[in-house]
Amino acid sequence: MKKLFLTIVFFAIALISNAQIDKILGEWSTVNDKTGEIEAVILIYKGDNGLYYGKTTRVFEKGKELFNPEYIGLVLIKDFKLENNKLVGGTLWEPHEDKIYYGKISYNAKDNTLIVRGSLDRYGWLGRSQTWIKGE
Numbered sequence: 001m002k003k004l005f006l007t008i009v010f011f012a013i014a015l016i017s018n019a020q021i022d023k024i025l026g027e028w029s030t031v032n033d034k035t036g037e038i039e040a041v042i043l044i045y046k047g048d049n050g051l052y053y054g055k056t057t058r059v060f061e062k063g064k065e066l067f068n069p070e071y072i073g074l075v076l077i078k079d080f081k082l083e084n085n086k087l088v089g090g091t092l093w094e095p096h097e098d099k100i101y102y103g104k105i106s107y108n109a110k111d112n113t114l115i116v117r118g119s120l121d122r123y124g125w126l127g128r129s130q131t132w133i134k135g136e
Helices: 002-024
Strands: 026-031 038-046 052-061 064-066 075-083 086-094 099-108 113-119 127-134
Touching: 002 099, 038 075, 075 099, 086 113, 099 127
Parallel strands: none
Antiparallel strands: 026 038, 026 127, 038 052, 052 064, 052 075, 075 086, 086 099, 099 113, 113 127
16 A cells, blocks of 8 residues: 555656646747847757757847848757756857856746746856746
8 A cells, every 4th residue: 555655656746747847848938138028939848868958939139020040940058957847957058148158947837937047157146047938
């Protein structure tokens, strides 16, 4: 009976973890902190190697979509792994500044947003967070 209970608990935890990553995967709109306008739509996906990535699918400037193929498909999120329902251990590329930051990505169930934190240090102390919204 004890083994059956532990098996059920294990599978419930596994299902909850998978449900959380399912909410992180997909298209997310980045929002400019100052203007509130959408800047890009990023597709977060799982690579063949089991790590998580994000690439641009749409880009906007001053509220209008840009149809420039050189911006589409840029991989901005690289080599993240799933730990405790968060994506951690990867890097975020900021193309405007051409800088790479350490990153952490977590899902906020309260308002269906993604919290993306980029930092200069691996621990996340020296950096900032940005809120992304689902789709566009």
